[in-house]
Amino acid sequence: MKSFDCEAVLFDLDGVLVNSNVAVEGHWRRWAQQHGLDAEAILKISHGRPATETIREVAPHLIAEEEGRAFLQREAEDLAGVVEVEGVANLLNSLPDRQWAIVTSGTQAIATNRLRHVGLSVPKVMITADDISRGKPDPEGYLKAASRLGVPPERCLVVEDAVAGVKAARAAGMSVVAVATTYQPADLIEADAIVPALVGMAIEQQVMDGDRVGLRVLLAEA
Structure with missing residues (x-):
């Protein structure tokens, strides 16, 4: 069993804490069909990235900001098939409130709606697409979460399921555990460790000095 010592755990949302693949992929397939684009090619790069950035890359002839706003609004309203990942509630309950955060490429509305839909609490620190100017794989979101928690980046552990998220964590100078729920383990080799499911964590x-406790994350690797 591998272990990591840290002071904060930063989670991606979709594919890590909630399973929203059915809803998300369904929206991309419908959007791709509407614009005559290859849905499979889009799905290969869209996971873990802001929708507007994906649209800008795959359809430079469209106005990405307008398309992105409409796409994200539909996502925020559609909760069909969104479920809690097994083991998440117990894992989050084992963490002090000020020592974990969510960093997601979705908007505040999408993240809040999905968390409440599956019965999970909105954390005190949550960085969404509304809070940043550059999405994953840029490290901005993870660095902002660490700053708001008051924890040095090197004392944070990131839990991700997407290649872009793993790259963002590495660029932020953080250790990262990849959950092989969206990508194959071979795609996630930049992570420090890979687990088949969050239930293995x-x-x-x-005890530490001051008002913060140390965290030891234990996991069974894939």
């Missing part, structure tokens, strides 16, 4: 609290 456990967190122990350790």
